[in-house]
Amino acid sequence: MSSEENLQETDTEARFEFKKEQHSAFQSEKGLTEETIRLISEDKDEPDWMLERRLRALKQYKKMPMPTDWPGQPDLSELDVEEIVPYIRPDVETRGGAENWEDLPDEIQDTFEKLGIPEAEREALSGVGAQYESEVVYQNMQERWEEKGVVFCNMDEAVQEHEELVKQHFMTKCVPASDNKFAALHGAVWSGGSFVYIPEDVTVEMPVQAYFRMNSEGMGQFEHTLIIAEEGSEVHYIEGCSAPKYGTHNLHSGGVEVFVKEDAHVQYSTVQNWSKNTFNLNTKRAIVEENGTMEWVSGSMGSKATMLYPCSILKGRGATDNHITIAFAGEGQDIDTGAKVYHNAPDTKSTIESKSISKDGGRTNYRGLVHIADGAEDSSTSVECDALMFDNESTSDTMPYMEINESKVDVAHEATVGKIGDEDVFYLQSRGLDDDDAKQMIVAGFIEPITEELPIEYAVELNRLIELEMEGSLG
Template sequence: MSSDQHHLRDTDTEERFEFKKEQRAAVKSGKGLTEEVVRLISEDKDEPEWMLQRRLRALEHYQNMPLPTDWPGQPDLTELDIEEIIPYIRPDVDKREGADSWDDLPDDIKDTFEKLGIPEAERKALSGVGAQYESEVVYQNMQEQWEEKGVVFCNMDEAVQEHENLVKEYFMTKCVPPSDNKFAALHGAVWSGGSFVYVPEDVTVQMPVQAYFRMNSEGMGQFEHTLIIAEEGSEVHYIEGCSAPKYGSHNLHSGGVEVFVDEDAHVQYSTVQNWSKNTFNLNTKRAIVEAGGRMEWVSGSMGSKATMLYPCSILKGRGASANQISIAFAGEGQNIDTGAKVYHNAPRTNSTIESKSISKDGGRTNYRGLVHISDG
């Protein structure tokens, strides 16, 4: 292939992700992280009181925790000014829970996702497709054949209302509490959107479930929460993709992922992120795996100014297993700090971690991992 052809391919890829739309917001918070902002988010979502109280407790944890700065080689976070980040933008979509059909979306939002291959993915017969624009899920669909078997795939805001008991039991209580780290606390205070997946006992969802997260506005933060509950003997594959256009000021992505793998269940979680090079990508992802269960993480990190991401599997039950594969690419001005954590807390558990990286033009990649085997 000629150098001109290489250049064309790079340019086409950049244009696919770097385009931006004029912002049209129905609700937009002020900058920074305050109690007023947290209450605005909760009120706009018409949340129950218990969720508001969890947000406020997470805010307290956030305010009492310092920025992590003591890991050798970690990305420099001093350029990240959270007081300049806009935590919440609800796009101008008629239905709070998102559109019932693709055609119901406003043209500018629909055009954004069509350029990115959504709903092309749905046309290829995925089990379900969700699309988040700014702080809200604007489109989500689950094929009827899985709904009939009791599978739930909806946005987290809808789950708080329609599946309140499950969300109240699992949301940031057992897996990723807000006290875990400063960015988990930040996430717990201002989370918005994301996906809720529930797979009943012995149900295998044979086609992947896919979600796509898009930041369009300058200087905003995106804080989607993904909660997956796979009951005994079930199986599901969840795929997420992320992108944003590049602006002069910094954006922040601080998502939270909690996965519960019951006995003999199998969950695969695949991520491809191509955030723009002004985005700080600071996520917390963790799974709790019961006896005989299997958790697989597949991560591709190609974008962002700085990434700190270490998916974690807690092997809680006898015979539980985990497989973690990560690929990282850092070009000029990028610092990609990724890895994996596995806790072997039961007999006959096993895990495999594979991590590959490429650094180019002064970019930096770093692997940071932990394998902990409990006494006995």
């Protein structure tokens, strides 16, 4: 059976919704104190400079106000960071991740089996990392890439093994802790995540994947991803996220930093399916050098509230950014997502394509900023936002911001909002499809520009998730 068929046949809902008993080796107290931070750092046996960065971030976090004054922003009043457990180390002996799934405790192995990760690894991936609660439990990379000097390890291990690189790049130039309140929180309590290093002129042909799973109730996951793509290199990094739903709130506040050097090409794809009690507040940013290309592909399906605006800073002449985002908000969900691009050099180019679907009272918002600096001559940007609304309880907003300080540019923004066309549905029904199938097919067509950017496993996954969201609720 091909992996595609396998994925199609698996009951997607059951795959994400199962819960595991919590077995942990170390669990921090709820809330945030200097003591908690010191304990986390000590448990990880970190160098002093990292502890100092954490403590400085904590101070910044305490000083900064909660973001409440953005027009139309998701309601964060139910999020009580003091009630979130910031750090849970699962009971795994091999710190830094096992290299064989068999070495993992049965329950964790079972979790990832159900999520289809080892299957995908065999079929289509260059390397896989899997994070359970706060720590990476599995990490493996095909030997042929390791031989070429490619590094794919968990972030905690990188702090020990690649200390200089990490010290230089970790929350310094790209996402400083002072960037926003949740970046500061992330800087204080981060744990796990991936470190990816691609040497000059190496092309990693198959994607590298990390999967993040939150299993415990009321926890926070704060993984940090640092990708350094040296000159002329190429890599596609995929992250997947899921968690079972609990009554209390979970918080996911990841940090992603990508360094795209001259002529390098990085694609960062995310399929986010956090449970609907999760606040998903991330900071993702790339710095792109001369003729480099950064591509952000994001599918936001899950979470109670998402605030995520992947950012590219086009620093070198001729740098390119592509954003493709899809947001699907169902009942009780507020998906506020978009893109930020800073054109800081001449001949830079960005394209942003956003598709959103809202139904059953869900809200989607495209919030985006394009800034063209003075001197960024011959730069161009084009933004396209399309929104589809299913019913009258839902909301679809579009809030782009354009700041143009240079005249020799080409700036275009377009947005449309509409309902599913009755004529389209009628046409498909006349071809023998029922109403549900017709609408699903229209939605699948609507998001196709996004799915075709993803490896087949993910595209199938995304389509399955959307079908699941739409099942039985159409009429």
